[in-house]
Amino acid sequence: MKKLIALAPLALILSSVSVQAVDPIAHQMTxxxxxxxxxxxxxxxxGGNWMNDPQNLDxxxxxxxxxxxxRQLNMKSTxxxxxxxxxxxxxxxxxxxxxxxxxxxxxxxxxxxTTSAEVLAATAAATGQTVPFQVRAAAAPTGxxxxxxxxxxxxxxxxxxxx
Numbered sequence: 001m002k003k004l005i006a007l008a009p010l011a012l013i014l015s016s017v018s019v020q021a022v023d024p025i026a027h028q029m030t031x032x033x034x035x036x037x038x039x040x041x042x043x044x045x046x047g048g049n050w051m052n053d054p055q056n057l058d059x060x061x062x063x064x065x066x067x068x069x070x071r072q073l074n075m076k077s078t079x080x081x082x083x084x085x086x087x088x089x090x091x092x093x094x095x096x097x098x099x100x101x102x103x104x105x106x107x108x109x110x111x112x113x114t115t116s117a118e119v120l121a122a123t124a125a126a127t128g129q130t131v132p133f134q135v136r137a138a139a140a141p142t143g144x145x146x147x148x149x150x151x152x153x154x155x156x157x158x159x160x161x162x163x
Contacts, residue, residue: 039079042158045072045130057092057137064144066101066137073107075120076128077160082120086112087155092137094148101145102138105154107131112156122163 036043044051050071057066075082084107092101105112107119108131120129135154 040077040160041074042082043074045074055135057135064140069135071133072130073133074128074130075125077125079160079162080125081118081122081161082125082158083116083161084112084119084156084158085116086114087157089114090152090154092150092152094146094150096146099146099148101150103152103154104136104138105156106134106136116159118161
């Protein structure tokens, strides 16, 4: 009986240790890979996938302008020219429609609209090319851009055009 009484405090200590254990922490991450076909692709150039990350058009307080976002795209099509279009008109908004900032997108120096336009001729597309890509803000209205945090989405569709 004395042994049982002597072990009772030890059992209480051990049970309190398990109650005070720290909860485990679990993490998850998504891993992706896109491997384009050799026949047709349009991918961001220069490493990384900047197309899926938010990009900032820096504001220059001296000139009161927004910087142009410039990168490059790798393009190839063995079946014909490559055309591109915007999936919808684009602008940045701060929540006040009257203050929206229009945007223009240029692929290989061709301004995109919601109508398809050729951005790479078939002969150049057949071997693959790296072309310039730009997003520009519209000129500031009279009185300048309104202060605020602006966001926008640039949706594009690239297609290969068969002759």
